[in-house]
Amino acid sequence: MGGLTVPVPRNLSRAAANVRARLGSDGLADLRPTDSTVVDSTPERTIRRFRPSNGVTVGAPILLVTPLAATSIAFDLRRGCSFVAHLAETGRDVYVVDYGPVNFEDRSRGIEHWVDDVVPDAVRVVSADAGGVDVHLAGWSLGGIFAVFAAAAHPELPLRSVTPIASPFDLRRVPLFATLRPLDRMFGPYTVAPFYRLLGIVPAPLTSLGFKIASADKYLTRPWAVLTNLDDRDHLEQIEAVDRFMNSMYAYPGRTFGQLYHVIMRSNEFATGHMRIAGRDVDLGAIDVPVMVIAGSGDGLAPEPAVRHLVDLVVGAPEVRFGAYPGGHLGVLTGRRARDTMWPALAGFLADCDEGESNG
16 A cells, blocks of 8 residues: 655755754845835835846836736845846846735726826836836736736837736636636625625735635645755745745735626636727737737646737737746746746847847
8 A cells, every 4th residue: 555755855965954054044045135226106106127237238128017916026036036137137127016005095996097007107107217218018917917908008108019927818718717607607796796895905815815726736735845855945945935925915906806807707808809998998909019928838827828819919019929938827937947948038039129129
């Protein structure tokens, strides 16, 4: 009769050293944020700038858009595995927009708040700060969806390219949502809507729990992963950094949650390439700058087909690239393998867009 095999690291002496280092400190990972400067701040958002360490800037700046609930820590996970630090070291000025904690007073904010106000305003601020140049716009998860719709809704924005990362547009191809739709048909109208309308927000602990449920397989196997990799300090540091990120979630504004719930469970409106925002139709076919669509090959929350669907919607873009890279929903953005796969691919796309602009 077989039983569970206790995982054993290959290098026991290195594993013992890592355990001693962990017991003698608050953690193995260097979680200090990469040096940055606040460019502009309002009650609704803060924009930070990360510059190349040598002070020499090459190419147009890039603005990274965070999703709701998640903090900008996702872009600057830890020293040695920081997306913003990598982009800055390629010689590019990097800007990040963060919305801060969501409170009951924010309950009436809907998708139009980010698509029509926050993201366009951030693009203009970045462009002005960089000397009036065009801006590369990229976003992760829902931040990528905000970026794409903002680019379509505001063709006057000074944009050079748009890149959504792990942003699902055909939500019928997300298995997690497919399993929930029968429950929504039975109970949704009587449970979900009254809940977020009463509270005004979806509390931060629930958003964190939802993210963990979406990655349940990784959490269930976490003890085995730790034991197996006790001799791999970089792996242990990554686990610590991801745990810090998961515990830093914000709340969701009630109205935005309600809009997303309707799109996810009922209308699948994103997949049509059209969406009613603030009373007018926004057509993703109106985007007229190069687009790079990035998916995680192991992403359960935004599977590759759900992300790839956007390629068929941005028909007005002069160039559309698609890439599926190793990692799950967070891993494709800032996992250890992203350092050698997605990050160089995106940096190459940005450089090609800059070259095309100069040649044009």
